[in-house]
Structure formats: structure tokens, C-alpha cells
Amino acid sequence: MPSLSPSRTFGSVSVAMVTPMNSDGSIDIPSSRRLARHLVKSGCDALVLNGTTGESPTTHQPEKDEFVAAVVDEVGAEAMIIAGAGSNDTAHAVRIAEAAQRTGADGLLVVSPYYNRPSQEGVYQHIRAVVDSVDLPVMLYDIPGRTGVAIGDAILDRLAEHPRVLAVKDATGDVAQGFDRMRRTGLEFYSGDDALNLAWLTHGASGVVSVVGHVVAGGYVDMVRAIDDGDLSRARDLSAGLTPILDALMGGGQGAVMAKAALALQGVIPHPTVRLPLVEPSDTEISDLRAVLRAHGLLEEVTT
Numbered sequence: 066m067p068s069l070s071p072s073r074t075f076g077s078v079s080v081a082m083v084t085p086m087n088s089d090g091s092i093d094i095p096s097s098r099r100l101a102r103h104l105v106k107s108g109c110d111a112l113v114l115n116g117t118t119g120e121s122p123t124t125h126q127p128e129k130d131e132f133v134a135a136v137v138d139e140v141g142a143e144a145m146i147i148a149g150a151g152s153n154d155t156a157h158a159v160r161i162a163e164a165a166q167r168t169g170a171d172g173l174l175v176v177s178p179y180y181n182r183p184s185q186e187g188v189y190q191h192i193r194a195v196v197d198s199v200d201l202p203v204m205l206y207d208i209p210g211r212t213g214v215a216i217g218d219a220i221l222d223r224l225a226e227h228p229r230v231l232a233v234k235d236a237t238g239d240v241a242q243g244f245d246r247m248r249r250t251g252l253e254f255y256s257g258d259d260a261l262n263l264a265w266l267t268h269g270a271s272g273v274v275s276v277v278g279h280v281v282a283g284g285y286v287d288m289v290r291a292i293d294d295g296d297l298s299r300a301r302d303l304s305a306g307l308t309p310i311l312d313a314l315m316g317g318g319q320g321a322v323m324a325k326a327a328l329a330l331q332g333v334i335p336h337p338t339v340r341l342p343l344v345e346p347s348d349t350e351i352s353d354l355r356a357v358l359r360a361h362g363l364l365e366e367v368t369t
Contacts, residue, residue, distance in 0.1 A: 076111030
């Protein structure tokens with residue numbers, strides 16, 4: 066794992082990486098290696114594996130393990146590898162976390178338990194059990210729009226006291242709340258919503274965990290650098306330039322679906338295959354996506 070600034074334990078520009086699949090739906094390990102290499106060459110200093118964008122609900126533990134091990138082997142010396150450990154079954158989440166540590170992940174992304182809507186004390190005990198099961202640094206993932214339950218202020222303050230809880234990926238859509246939480250807890254915050262990357266960075270976030278970065282990681286690297294340099298005008302211009310790509314990937318379609326489609330159009334991965342209940346984009350969606358990528362010079366042949 067490369068050396069990182071203490072204020073950026075999980076890097077500055079991370080991509081929530083898709084899980085490449087063959088046309089039959091099996092995990093494509095060679096393409097996974099090539100994609101990881103491509104993203105690191107594009108400027109990513111961290112990769113998040115087996116998260117929502119990685120289709121974690123429909124991949125199985127042996128597949129998750131092989132995927133993490135392959136990416137660690139390919140780029141683990143150059144980027145932080147963060148493995149998702151999400152489940153609404155605490156014992157299962159613990160097993161996922163333990164497997165991630167065994168296969169060489171550098172850190173964990175731990176989401177609040179979804180669907181069964183536990184109490185705040187239940188959320189706390191779930192996350193604490195996962196954190197205590199391994200010796201890896203942890204980024205919490207707060208996305209109540211998907212999980213149905215938020216990581217509330219009271220339990221966040223308690224979790225922030227744990228020596229291995231170092232960061233939060235915030236996809237609540239509430240930057241003002243996040244700014245207050247940053248100041249109160251001292252945790253590193255990462256934007257979990259590409260539409261709000263500029264807002265989060267200008268409010269002091271450590272970095273971004275991006276889906277759109279699959280195709281424009283360099284743009285986010287430049288944005289972070291502009292913010293670090295105090296050049297807000299340049300950061301705003303960069304953000305405006307990335308908006309059409311953001312809209313094409315996230316404006317109407319599902320993030321993993323559209324990211325895979327874009328990568329396939331670029332020739333970075335051979336197939337845009339996703340597993341049900343996700344489905345591939347329609348011909349119209351592909352046509353529209355191709356037009357946007359072409360208009361922004363993003364359909365050149367990619368070398369890996």
C-alpha cells in the first residue's frame with residue numbers, strides 16, 4: 066500500500082469499481098485486473114471493491130475473494146484497496162470483513178444494515194461488530210436513501226471514538242450536516258455523490274468515492290488539486306466540464322449499469338454484463354451515452 070497523507074487515509078480520488086463480467090455472467094478476472102490498472106493509470110489512488118457499484122448483492126463470497134485478491138495483486142502496491150463489507154446480517158458482514166482482510170484489502174467500507182430497519186442501537190452494534198472483527202481501518206458508509214436507516218449523530222459520535230473508524234463516505238445529500246459532523250468528530254469525510262463532489266471538497270472533505278470517475282478520474286484528480294491549491298475558480302470550471310458526463314452516467318440510469326456500458330464503449334472492458342435484477346441499458350440509452358462520450362473526446366482507444 067502506498068504512503069498516504071494522514072488526512073487522507075483512504076486516498077483522495079477513489080472509484081467505486083464495477084465488477085467486470087463475462088457475457089455468461091461469470092466474474093471476468095483478467096478484465097478486472099486491466100480495469101484496476103487503467104483506473105490507477107488515470108489517477109486513482111484508491112479503489113473500492115464489492116460495493117453497491119460492484120454489484121455486491123449479487124456476487125458470492127468466493128467471487129468476492131477472488132476479485133479482491135486479483136486487484137490487490139495487480140495494483141495493491143500503488144493504490145489503497147478498500148473492500149465492501151455490507152450486509153443486513155451482522156454475522157455475514159463479519160465473515161465478509163474477515164475474508165477481505167485475508168485476501169489483502171487495506172481497508173473496509175461498512176454500510177449501515179439495510180432493509181430490516183434496526184434501531185440506532187442496532188445499527189451501532191452491527192457496525193461495531195464488523196469493525197472489531199478485523200484489524201483494518203474503516204470508512205463508514207451513510208446512504209439512508211438506499212439502506213432505509215441513517216447513521217445518526219449520536220452513534221456516529223460513539224463510532225468516531227473507535228481507533229479503527231477513520232472516515233465516512235457520505236451519500237446523504239446533506240453537505241451542511243456533513244460539515245458539522247466533520248468538525249465535531251474529526252473523521253475524514255468523502256463525497257459519496259458525484260453531483261456533490263465540488264460542494265464536499267470546498268467544505269473540507271478529504272476526497273471523493275466516485276462512479277463517474279470510471280471514465281473521467283483525471284478530471285476529479287485535477288479538481289482535488291485545484292481545491293488543495295486554493296483555486297476555487299478552476300475547481301468550478303472543472304466541475305462544470307464534468308457535468309455532462311455525470312448526467313450521462315447518473316442522470317437516469319443505474320450507476321453500475323451505465324459505468325459498465327461506458328467502459329465497454331471505450332474498450333476498457335469487453336462486456337457490459339450485469340446480473341439480474343440489473344439489466345443492460347436500452348439501445349437508446351447506449352446511443353445517447355455514446356454521443357456524450359464522443360462529444361467529450363472519451364471514445365479513443367484505451368491502452369492498458
